Amino acid sequence: MATSRPISYELLMDALRRPGVPRPEVDRSLAASMRVEVEDALRPWLERLGKLERPGKLERLGNGDEGSRPRDPLPTRGSHPDRPIRLTKARITQVLACAFHARVSDESEQSLTPAMVRGVLVDRIFRLGVTAGVDGDPVQRATEALVAENETGALVYLDGLHPVARSRLEDSVRAVAEGLLSVWRPLDWRHFPRTQVAWSLPFGAGRVVFGGKVDLFLGRPHGERASTCLVDLKTGNASPDHVEDMRFYALLETLRSGSPPFQVASYYGDSGELDAEQVDEGLLRAALDRAIEAMVTLCRLEIEEVPEPVPNPECRWCRLQPSSVTRRQLTGRDPAERRLQQVVAMREEAP
């Protein structure tokens, strides 16, 4: 059951740890059976994926005559342990919304936007806030963290901004940080807090990898009862996708440690709301079915023809989106046919 409310530090910790509430017992066979399900779903595709050619060494290095060779805008990529099919929360959402979009966006590079850079800065402030605390200007501290991490993308973006735009962006970050740091203080060490916890779970001898990274992980995964809680910080508006993202993280942690978290939660930095959900077997099974569906679709994309585009909100980020097409046209009922025609026409014109 999801609960959303603006909260204080004490309420927050109560909501995350739920003292006094009995935790579900860990079924050790659950993770094993789920892994078998993934492997079984993947097995029919492994042989076909293995037959795909990887780009040769010369092709990867470039042999000097690329200019004379027409570039396939949607090349077959193949799958290999060195370059596995990577299933993340974003890929699942993409591929289930529109396989065509997923295929295209995979080949294109996503450029930074002000909202993304804002998210990066808030993310660093959150991490510092729950670990060591933030003294002084939070934007300054976040920038120091980015410099140490060599996060050149965000730093170059910030440096390239007009002073007025940069000031506006930093003020926006400070506004979020103020609320964030009033709630998220350095966490009690007895909760075993850790930040930016990553998963990278290989299946099919490494040809497919389930991956993700959660902002905050509380508790220890071993024991007879589920005792961990996963928290992801969100900037921007709430979305139904966020709930699915957290369910996917619960699945990843179950597959990794064999012990599911007892709760997953999204914390919205702008509104100060916590959206928490208890984890049970039904939730994990639903997340598994969704992940397997996305995985099979991605495998199919590797092998078969590029599918037809399906108009949906993801079209806003599609590389083939004509600049003249408005969001209403993309998401509306009537212009959908027109959008399809435009995309197909663009594909035909692509070099």
Place this chain on the structure above:
Amino acid sequence: MSVAHPELIEEWLLASSSDEEPAEPRDASQGLRDCMESVGSKRLRDLRAFEGVGLLLSSWSIRRLFEDPSRALELEDEPFSWTPDRARRQVGRQAFQVALAGGMPPAAATAVVVDQMAREAGGERDGWSGSLPAWLAGLPPGARGVVQAEACSWATELWDLVDWPHLQSGLASRGWRVAAQHGKDRWRFRGSPRVTMESQTDIRVVAAPGSAGAGSAAARQLGAIVLVERSYREATAADDLAFAALVSALSRGKVPRKVLGYWPQAGVTLMVDVNRQLLLDAVARLDRLLERLSYLSCRERKVVLRDPSRLPSPSRAPHPLRRPAWRTTRLWQPARLATACEGSRRSQPSAARPPP
């Protein structure tokens, strides 16, 4: 495959402190060194391409070199510099040690270690020498906070693996203990000091100094070594652990009885009992690699004769060599290697022959 149950791992690690006579003879590590020197003397004389460049053999670089040996001639574009990601393991190990000794959670221990490292950067504190404390001391608060966060996550992941305090007390009753390792295991060939083998061990189970077990025959071996690794590859994971056992034996003169690999991101633990065959296989794998590299080196010299500008030098960009078409790949013969390890200096004409 999920992470093995902590009690299972604990029991397995406890068994490494057994008083039984080790399976390996007491001079096993010396035999391994002789064996590696024998391999090196055969293969490294041809590695002229690395003169002035140096060759670092770690489990990561070995994997990369097997995939594409020409990369051995690529040079690092930038000198090493610390980042929070690179510092997490070093700081995390210290935090783990402090947490184990002080009975505090890893997060608290990390805060203590980062603070002390930064304050004592100019001091003489044992084990904290090197550039890391100085780098930490020079960091602004935001950057240092990220280092602390990274190290805290690393140490807590390791802390979750086993009930370490319980294991420590179990080992202590047998005269053994758990110790976080400082730095890396490194070993160099006598004849080719620029070729270095390197491995990162995180935790060691060792005989406690001054204990009754310290002088026993069993204590001449390491009890166990634990490695916390990042990217898991099923195909090479066991080889990586065998390599770590080999380098540990070569550099410290003690052969570990057990090697535990832990890939927290993948949720994989791999427990390997070390025996002679495992170590010989690791040597054989290195020999195969060096054979390939020496062939590449010969081939490179021919190229250089035609075009001296292609000589690799530290000031140049990665060499544009492409992967040669290997015509033959001879497999190592373990029986012959075993003979070499037992101290035999008999010549091995077929193994010493360079590849066609």
